Amino acid sequence: MSIPTMDGVTAEMITTARIRTRVLFFGEETGTPILFIHGNVSSATWWEEVMIALPDGFRGIAYDQRGYGDADPDKKIDATRGMGDLADDAIALLDHLQIEKTHLVGLSLGSSVVWQLMMDAPERFLTVTQISPGSPFGFGATKDNQGTPTTEDFAGSGAGLVNPEVVRLMAENERGTESPFAPRNALRGLWDASVVHPREEEWLSALLATHTGDKEYAGDVVPSPNWPGFAPGKWGANNALSPKYLDPMDRLYAIDPKPPVLWIRGANDKVVADQSLADIATYGQMGVIPNYPGVDVFPQQPMIGQTRAVLDHYRANGGHYEEVVLDGAGHVPYVEKPDEFNTNFHAHIQSR
Numbered sequence: 344m345s346i347p348t349m350d351g352v353t354a355e356m357i358t359t360a361r362i363r364t365r366v367l368f369f370g371e372e373t374g375t376p377i378l379f380i381h382g383n384v385s386s387a388t389w390w391e392e393v394m395i396a397l398p399d400g401f402r403g404i405a406y407d408q409r410g411y412g413d414a415d416p417d418k419k420i421d422a423t424r425g426m427g428d429l430a431d432d433a434i435a436l437l438d439h440l441q442i443e444k445t446h447l448v449g450l451s452l453g454s455s456v457v458w459q460l461m462m463d464a465p466e467r468f469l470t471v472t473q474i475s476p477g478s479p480f481g482f483g484a485t486k487d488n489q490g491t492p493t494t495e496d497f498a499g500s501g502a503g504l505v506n507p508e509v510v511r512l513m514a515e516n517e518r519g520t521e522s523p524f525a526p527r528n529a530l531r532g533l534w535d536a537s538v539v540h541p542r543e544e545e546w547l548s549a550l551l552a553t554h555t556g557d558k559e560y561a562g563d564v565v566p567s568p569n570w571p572g573f574a575p576g577k578w579g580a581n582n583a584l585s586p587k588y589l590d591p592m593d594r595l596y597a598i599d600p601k602p603p604v605l606w607i608r609g610a611n612d613k614v615v616a617d618q619s620l621a622d623i624a625t626y627g628q629m630g631v632i633p634n635y636p637g638v639d640v641f642p643q644q645p646m647i648g649q650t651r652a653v654l655d656h657y658r659a660n661g662g663h664y665e666e667v668v669l670d671g672a673g674h675v676p677y678v679e680k681p682d683e684f685n686t687n688f689h690a691h692i693q694s695r
Contacts, residue, residue: 349391362418369397380406447460461598470691474676482584498573501587503564527543534678596660610669669684
C-alpha cells in the first residue's frame with residue numbers, strides 16, 4: 344500500500360517481536376508519546392488529521408493493526424483471544440520503541456483494543472481517550488446494560504454481521520458509488536452527507552487495504568439454530584468483537600493505577616448507538632431479516648448505555664471519566680467537528 348502522508352507525518356516499516364507493520368510518526372522524538380489505534384476497515388492513515396493538530400511537546404504514533412493496511416498479511420487475528428492479539432501487538436510496539444508510558448487513544452474497534460490494554464497494562468498509560476468506542480461487552484448479541492447474552496452461543500455477533508457483497512467489492516478494490524454496498528458509500532455514511540472529506544481518496548485507500556478472507560475480513564461464520572442463524576467463528580477482528588470472546592469487565596474495575604478516561608462521541612453516530620443501524624436487531628424489527636423473534640428475545644443492543652454503565656462502575660471503583668457528546672458529528676467526530684474535538688482532546692492529554 345502506498346498512501347501519501349500529510350506534511351510532517353513520516354512512515355516507517357517496523358518489525359517488533361510480534362509483527363512487521365507500517366507506523367506513522369508526527370512530532371519531535373522527545374515529545375510525550377500518544378499511541379493511536381485505528382478502527383475497523385481502516386488504517387493508521389485515519390489518524391493523520393488528529394496527529395498534525397497536536398500541541399507542541401507531543402509525539403503522535405499510529406500504526407496499521409494486524410489484518411489492516413501494511414501489516415504482515417501472514418499474521419492473523421485469533422478471535423478466540425478476543426482483543427488479545429491486537430492488544431499484545433500494541434504492547435510489542437511500545438516495547439520496541441522503548442516507550443514506558445504513553446497517552447492512549449482508540450477509535451471504534453481501536454477502542455475495544457484500548458479496553459483490553461487498560462486491563463492488561465494500566466501502568467503504561469497516562470490518559471485514555473475513547474472515541475466512539477465499541478461497547479466494552481462487544482458488538483451484538485447482548486440485551487441490557489450488564490451485557491447479558493441473548494443466546495448461549497452468542498448468535499447474531501461476529502463475521503456474519505458483514506454483508507458478503509461489501510467484502511467482495513472491497514476485495515475487488517471498488518472505488519465507485521454505483522452499488523449501495525460500495526466501500527466509498529460506506530465511508531461517506533460515517534458522517535453527514537453534506538461533508539466533503541478533503542482526503543477521501545486516502546481514507547478510501549486505507550479502507551480497501553483491509554485484508555480480506557475467511558481468516559481476515561470478514562472472517563469465518565458458524566451456523567446457529569438461534570436467530571439470525573449464525574454465531575461467531577474463530578478468525579478475524581469481527582469475530583474477536585463478539586461478546587463470546589471478550590474479557591469480563593470485572594478486570595477493568597480492579598486495575599491499578601486507573602488512567603483517566605475521556606469518552607468522546609458524535610450525537611449522530613449511526614454505528615455505535617443504542618439504536619445502531621449496524622445492529623442486526625434493527626433490521627429484524629424492520630422486517631429486512633425474516634423470522635425476527637421480537638424485542639423480548641433479541642432487542643437492540645444498548646451500546647451507549649453499556650459503555651456508560653461500565654464507566655460508572657470504573658468511577659465507583661476509584662477511576663475518573665468524562666463523557667463529551669459533539670452535536671452534529673457522527674462516528675468519526677473529528678471529521679465534522681475538528682475544533683471542538685481538539686479542544687476537548689488536547690485539554691485531556693495536557694491534564695497529565
